[in-house]
Amino acid sequence: MAGSDHTFPHPPAGGDAGRSLLGRLNVIQGDITVQQVDAIVNAANSALKRGGGVDGAIHRAAGPDLQRELDTVGGCPTGECRISNAYRLPSKRLIHCVGPVWRGGGANEDKDLAGCYRSALELASQHGLATLAFPAISTGIYGFPPDRAARIAIDTVLAGLGDFPSIREIRFICFDTATADLYRDLLAEISKRRA
Numbered sequence: 505m506a507g508s509d510h511t512f513p514h515p516p517a518g519g520d521a522g523r524s525l526l527g528r529l530n531v532i533q534g535d536i537t538v539q540q541v542d543a544i545v546n547a548a549n550s551a552l553k554r555g556g557g558v559d560g561a562i563h564r565a566a567g568p569d570l571q572r573e574l575d576t577v578g579g580c581p582t583g584e585c586r587i588s589n590a591y592r593l594p595s596k597r598l599i600h601c602v603g604p605v606w607r608g609g610g611a612n613e614d615k616d617l618a619g620c621y622r623s624a625l626e627l628a629s630q631h632g633l634a635t636l637a638f639p640a641i642s643t644g645i646y647g648f649p650p651d652r653a654a655r656i657a658i659d660t661v662l663a664g665l666g667d668f669p670s671i672r673e674i675r676f677i678c679f680d681t682a683t684a685d686l687y688r689d690l691l692a693e694i695s696k697r698r699a
């Protein structure tokens with residue numbers, strides 16, 4: 505088992521709207537393929553062809569029917585996402601986000617990464633999926649700086665959750681300790697600012 509659960513402490517109940525949004529976020533160190541949520545989010549490529557990293561792990565766990573379904577979808581532009589069945593994974597559905605390849609920051613990477621999180625929330629809401637697990641999209645093979653990506657992930661999700669009240673819980677699944685610490689530190693900083 506890769507890592508253990510470390511959830512971000514929820515702010516006390518009865519706080520203002522911003523603080524209750526924070527209460528819908530959790531940071532967990534571990535493997536996304538074992539998460540019991542309505543939707544597991546994948547960090548895919550625009551061809552929606554099985555790759556390495558978290559995408560490889562999701563395909564391995566889901567089984568070959570996943571690629572068969574994705575082959576009927578016909579790809580996905582960067583900054584957007586597509587939905588599929590989850591097959592052997594424990595979630596109801598999978599949401600495949602295509603994050604940007606890091607090219608130094610001047611090629612719309614921030615906007616495209618935010619687009620992934622925003623469109624995943626939209627799609628989840630449309631399909632009645634209330635709990636989501638996100639990996640740190642683009643921060644592996646695609647080379648996006650992890651701290652910059654974590655800020656964008658958290659800011660975009662916090663902004664989006666206000667618009668999608670049916671989404672109850674977002675889990676940021678961090679594969680390593682350094683990424684989990686990064687998310688926890690950022691959330692603690694935001695929580696302090698909003699206190």
Ligand code: AR6
Nearest residue numbers: 535536547549555556557558559561642643644645646679
């Ligand atoms: N559970 C959670 N997080 C994971 C797991 C896992 N099982 N495995 C890796 N990570 P990456 P990208 C983390 O490279 O940068 C593929 O080939 C990893 O440590 O998976 O968006 C696709 O097909 C990192 O923090 O995705 C694309 O071609 C994060 O997941 C390309 O890679 C994202 O790393 C996408 O690259």
